[in-house]
Structure formats: C-alpha cells, structure tokens
Amino acid sequence: MDVIEALKQVVPGLAATFGRSCEVVLHDYRQGERSVVAVSGEVTGRHVGGALSEIGLAMLARGEDAEAELNYVTRTPEGRTVKSSTLPLRDDDGTLVGALCVNLDVTALQQAGDVLADLAGIASAPVPATTFTDDFDEVVEAVVRAEERNLAKPVATLTRRERLPLLKALDERGVFAVRGAAPKIAARLGISRASLYTDLAECRKREVRR
Known part of the structure; x- marks a missing residue:
C-alpha cells in the first residue's frame, strides 16, 4: 500500500492522543501546491487541499537528502507559538513523496516561560514566523x-x-x-x-x- 494512503488512517488517532493542542498534517508532495491530503486538529488552520509551508519547501529542496526535522519552534501569523516535527515520507524506491507533520500549540507555555525569563532578567529568544495557510x-x-x-x-x-x-x-x-x-x-x-x-x-x- 502507498505510504500516504496508509498514514491517512493514522492521522486522527495520532492527533487525538495528544489532545486539543495537537494538529497532525499529512502532505503528499506529488499533489503540488495543494499538498495537504489529511489533517486532524486545529493549530495552523489548514485543511485538505491546503499548501505546504516554507518548512515543507525546504524539505522538498533537499530531496533525497531530506531528514526528519524534530522539535523546532515557529510562530503563526496569528501569534501562536507552535512546536513541530516534520518527518519525510518515501516510496519503495526511496523517493521523497510527502511528509507527516505534528504541530503542538505551546503558546501558553511560551507565555509562561517569557514571564519567568523576565523575572530572572533573561532575554527570551525570538521565535521565527512561518506561513501556515491553505493558499x-x-x-x-x-x-x-x-x-x-x-x-x-x-x-x-x-x-x-x-x-x-x-x-x-x-x-x-x-x-x-x-x-x-x-x-x-x-x-x-x-x-x-x-x-x-x-x-x-x-x-x-x-x-x-x-
């Protein structure tokens, strides 16, 4: 079975395991700009038929050399702080065909951390912005x-x-x-x-x- 088709069945259960702050997005890069083929959860606001982000573009650029990107933190245009992991998916020939992305909304944790850092007199590191959109x-x-x-x-x-x-x-x-x-x-x-x-x-x- 195609790896993308197989993982479509996993997406809802994986998101449910982590709760309401989790979103799981499955990309099929063979679909071009409308790469999102399954999504469960509401963190980045994307839907089936939506677009990949700059992170997905970077993974596409690496092609055969693409590796898992784990526990990176970005910020949505709406100001949410998101901790994510993106796992490349390959077919039987080893060709990069998509990615499985797990996004956790850690905004509340980031805000609490900023308060503690301020109290301690430590400057918080800026969080880079990423464009999560269907367009x-x-x-x-x-x-x-x-x-x-x-x-x-x-x-x-x-x-x-x-x-x-x-x-x-x-x-x-x-x-x-x-x-x-x-x-x-x-x-x-x-x-x-x-x-x-x-x-x-x-x-x-x-x-x-x-």
Missing part, C-alpha cells in the same frame, strides 16, 4: 518578501545581475520544486516565464560548474 500564493509571497528584505529593495526593480542570486536563493529554498510556482514568481518579479526559466537555468549551470 500557496501566500507561502510564495512570504518567501519572496523574506529575500526582498535581505536585498533591501523591491524585487521588481532588480537588474538581471541582481536577479540571479535571488533566483538561486529561491531555488535553494525549494520554491521551484512545486508545480505552478514558476509563473507566480515570474509575475512577482515582473518578468516573462521564458526569462525566468532562462535565468534559473543559468543559476543552476553556475552551481554545477562550481
């Missing part, structure tokens, strides 16, 4: 905005020389591993699809040369 366009936009902040200028104003490092960074973050992402990026950069594919091929060629 893949929002994930793409979040990734582009992050790189835009690094560049300190609008991506639509970049010259080709400036654009190539940006495309390389987006490629490394796994954006182009999802079907349908390239046209969205091209539109965001204000260039044609043909120009984007040409520039992306140049980035990858340079990487191979190294």
Whole structure:
C-alpha cells in the first residue's frame, strides 16, 4: 500500500492522543501546491487541499537528502507559538513523496516561560514566523518578501545581475520544486516565464560548474 494512503488512517488517532493542542498534517508532495491530503486538529488552520509551508519547501529542496526535522519552534501569523516535527515520507524506491507533520500549540507555555525569563532578567529568544495557510500564493509571497528584505529593495526593480542570486536563493529554498510556482514568481518579479526559466537555468549551470 502507498505510504500516504496508509498514514491517512493514522492521522486522527495520532492527533487525538495528544489532545486539543495537537494538529497532525499529512502532505503528499506529488499533489503540488495543494499538498495537504489529511489533517486532524486545529493549530495552523489548514485543511485538505491546503499548501505546504516554507518548512515543507525546504524539505522538498533537499530531496533525497531530506531528514526528519524534530522539535523546532515557529510562530503563526496569528501569534501562536507552535512546536513541530516534520518527518519525510518515501516510496519503495526511496523517493521523497510527502511528509507527516505534528504541530503542538505551546503558546501558553511560551507565555509562561517569557514571564519567568523576565523575572530572572533573561532575554527570551525570538521565535521565527512561518506561513501556515491553505493558499500557496501566500507561502510564495512570504518567501519572496523574506529575500526582498535581505536585498533591501523591491524585487521588481532588480537588474538581471541582481536577479540571479535571488533566483538561486529561491531555488535553494525549494520554491521551484512545486508545480505552478514558476509563473507566480515570474509575475512577482515582473518578468516573462521564458526569462525566468532562462535565468534559473543559468543559476543552476553556475552551481554545477562550481
């Protein structure tokens, strides 16, 4: 039986084991931008047919080298603090086909920890934000905005020389591993699809040369 189909039966029971603060999300990367095929619990607000996050994109980018990401902490756009683990799923040939994600809402624990840290005079470490959404366009936009902040200028104003490092960074973050992402990026950069594919091929060629 396909590993994704087999785990669909496990998702509800796994979420119920950890209670109301837990959400379990099953991704099938073969479904492209609508990778969520099963979800139980309400932490990130996603539903079947929803999108993978930046974390999922990064796992896609690693491909065969993808490893389990355990106990990392992120923050949702709504301000929830979420402790998560993402486990890569492979078919019989070892090809990465999806991921099983367990998300725990630890907002109350984080707030209590902040109070104790404040009392002790210890600065709390900032929690990075992650885009959890059903809309893949929002994930793409979040990734582009992050790189835009690094560049300190609008991506639509970049010259080709400036654009190539940006495309390389987006490629490394796994954006182009999802079907349908390239046209969205091209539109965001204000260039044609043909120009984007040409520039992306140049980035990858340079990487191979190294």
